[in-house]
Amino acid sequence: MGEMYVPVNIESIQPEVFPDVALYIRSGDKYILYKSHGRNFTQQDATRLLGNNVEVLFVSPEDLEAITTYMETNAERVLQDDTLQAATKGKIIYQTSINFVGDLFEHPEKVSDFNRSKRLVENLLQYLSSDPACLNSLENVMSHNYYTFVHSLQVAALSVLLHREAYLLSHDEMIDVAIGTLLHDFGKIFVSQEILNKEGKLTPAEMEAYRKHPEDGYLYLKANTKISDISLGIVRYHHERNNGKGYPQGLKGPAIARSAQAAAICDVYCTLTIDRTCRKALSSSIAVGLMKQEMKEAFNEKLLDVLEGIVCADNPAQFL
Ligand SMILES: [Fe+2]
Numbered sequence: 001m002g003e004m005y006v007p008v009n010i011e012s013i014q015p016e017v018f019p020d021v022a023l024y025i026r027s028g029d030k031y032i033l034y035k036s037h038g039r040n041f042t043q044q045d046a047t048r049l050l051g052n053n054v055e056v057l058f059v060s061p062e063d064l065e066a067i068t069t070y071m072e073t074n075a076e077r078v079l080q081d082d083t084l085q086a087a088t089k090g091k092i093i094y095q096t097s098i099n100f101v102g103d104l105f106e107h108p109e110k111v112s113d114f115n116r117s118k119r120l121v122e123n124l125l126q127y128l129s130s131d132p133a134c135l136n137s138l139e140n141v142m143s144h145n146y147y148t149f150v151h152s153l154q155v156a157a158l159s160v161l162l163h164r165e166a167y168l169l170s171h172d173e174m175i176d177v178a179i180g181t182l183l184h185d186f187g188k189i190f191v192s193q194e195i196l197n198k199e200g201k202l203t204p205a206e207m208e209a210y211r212k213h214p215e216d217g218y219l220y221l222k223a224n225t226k227i228s229d230i231s232l233g234i235v236r237y238h239h240e241r242n243n244g245k246g247y248p249q250g251l252k253g254p255a256i257a258r259s260a261q262a263a264a265i266c267d268v269y270c271t272l273t274i275d276r277t278c279r280k281a282l283s284s285s286i287a288v289g290l291m292k293q294e295m296k297e298a299f300n301e302k303l304l305d306v307l308e309g310i311v312c313a314d315n316p317a318q319f320l
Pocket of ligand 1: 184185213238239
C-alpha cells in the first residue's frame, strides 16, 4: 500500500492531450522509470510496450494532480461519446480501475484468494456494463472526482471479500452488495470540488453540504436507476455508526443493514490506509488496531475481526 501510483491503460493514452508526467512500469512491488518529464509518449512507445505485453503504465504521486485531472477529463470524454457502446465504456472503466485493487493488500502475493477477488470485481464490472444506468452513474462519479471513483472501487472489492468471509450470500446478493458499495459515494457528485478536495478542516456549512451525500445519492439513484433496495441501503446508510453517532439518521446497531455496516468498515479502512499525499497512509495492522480501539463503538465487532483476518498478512487461517 502506501503511496498511490495511478495506473494508466496504454490504449487509453491520447498522446496529443496527455500531460507531461513521468511514466513507470511496475515490476513486482517496484516501479521502474520508463519515461521522464519532458519527453513525449509516442505511438511507437505504445506499440513497443503492447508488443511486450505491458498494458498499463504508472504515474507517481509526484504527478498525482496532473494525472487525476487528465483521468477526470478522459472519463468525461468517454461519458459524452454517444458512439461508444455501453460494453466498451464498461471495458474502459474496468481497465482503468482494476489495477487499484491490488493496493488494498500490503502483500497481495500472500493472499491466495487475491486472483479470485480480482476476477470477482472484473465480473461485477462486466455485469455493470450491461446496465447502462449503473454504468452512467459510475462514469459520473469518475468524471466528477477521480479519487472518489478509485476509493469506491477499493471499498467495493474489500466489501465483497468481507461478505464472502462473514456471510453466506447468493450470487445475486453479492452483486447487490458490490453495486451498492461501488456507488456508495455517488451523492458526492452533488458536492463541490472545493469541498471534496479541501485539505484542511471543513467549516460547519461545508460539513453540512458534505454530509448530504448519502441521502442525495440515495434519492437520485432511487429515482433514476433500478438498483435494488439492498444497494440503495448501502448508499443511504454507509455513514451510520453502530453507536448511533453516524448520519443521516443516527441509526444504531442492528437497525443498520449488515451490508451498510460492512460498507462503513471498508470505507473507513480504505480511507486510513490509502495515501492521498496530504496525509500519510497507515499500515493495515495500525489501521485495524485504530478501528478496534479508538473507534471501537462505531463498528460491528465481529465484522472488524473478519476484516483483520483478510487484510493483516500475519493473521493466518483465513485463506487456507
Ligand atoms: Fe461517503
